[in-house]
Amino acid sequence: MKSVTENNHAFWYDEQLLKEPVEKAFDTEYWQKTDKVIGSAIGRGTTWFVQTETVAAALRHYRRGGLFGKLVADSYWFSGWEKTRSYQEFRLLQQLRESGVNVPRPIAARAIRTGFTYKADLLSEKVFNARDLVAILQQTPLCTEMYQKIGREVRKMHNAQINHTDLNIHNILIDEQQQVWIIDFDKCYQQSGDSWKQGNLERLKRSFIKEVGKRQIYWQLADFGAIESAYRDEKC
Known part of the structure; x- marks a missing residue:
């Protein structure tokens, strides 16, 4: 896993799986302009399925649910980069795969800090068919x-x-x-x-x-x- 922290952005990614620029990997417009969006799914938000250079992937933005989610849709309290939801899920998926559990491969994670809060995204491999x-x-x-x-x-x-x-x-x-x-x-x-x-x-x-x-x-x-x-x- 490679880690990059600059200004108020942090990225974690697998260099073997992500060949695109990491700062572009979470930009839906980038995938649309390169004609690499292969589908989407509506849940708490929209999950975009994209074709990276190496694998098909699912791009998910972290959103809150429930009544509180109607007030604060996608911001979380910042208490350290390694405590962000995106980093935590990225590392958990790595641990599970190392243990032989069938879970999607984590490709990249991002967190953006604004003052006392942050927003986050995760790019993981799409489970095929x-x-x-x-x-x-x-x-x-x-x-x-x-x-x-x-x-x-x-x-x-x-x-x-x-x-x-x-x-x-x-x-x-x-x-x-x-x-x-x-x-x-x-x-x-x-x-x-x-x-x-x-x-x-x-x-x-x-x-x-x-x-x-x-x-x-x-x-x-x-x-x-x-x-x-x-x-x-x-x-x-």
């Missing part, structure tokens, strides 16, 4: 083997002592090769011990139950048993 569990389960049930893969991937994440504070089925993807991916590690962190891990699993279970009522996904409580059994398998 993947859909989240909600989109898949709205169309078809999953087999037991796939639920077991999900359980093993969550187990690997927990073995790395990473607490995914928003572990839900929107943040679990399956690609065309039937590989499971976990995404969106904003506000997540490394945590010692084991006491929090069951709560993480319960959060995931609640997200399945919620989407059954909300979107009538193809899922039943017994399916979560396959996730739990694979998760607890000591050979994982």
Whole structure:
């Protein structure tokens, strides 16, 4: 990881993955003018999918949610460059990949300081031809083997002592090769011990139950048993 801090800007990036000028990497107009925007997705904000020289990537600007987000959309209290949300997520993704967890490769992160606050962005590799569990389960049930893969991937994440504070089925993807991916590690962190891990699993279970009522996904409580059994398998 290369780090550059100048004036009120800080950049962190992987020189092997980012060949474009790092200061341009977070400029949507740059990608539009070079005709390298390959798609977008609307969530809390717009995530832009762009084709870099090396890989397809997702460009995300950090935005607040909830009622407070309506007042302060995208500014955060500054208490040090390494405490910015973009740097924290960049490093967390690196740690997870080093631990063998299927997460997107981090390409670059940026933070811009203005007085006591900052704004931030993250550029990460786009998971190729993947859909989240909600989109898949709205169309078809999953087999037991796939639920077991999900359980093993969550187990690997927990073995790395990473607490995914928003572990839900929107943040679990399956690609065309039937590989499971976990995404969106904003506000997540490394945590010692084991006491929090069951709560993480319960959060995931609640997200399945919620989407059954909300979107009538193809899922039943017994399916979560396959996730739990694979998760607890000591050979994982």
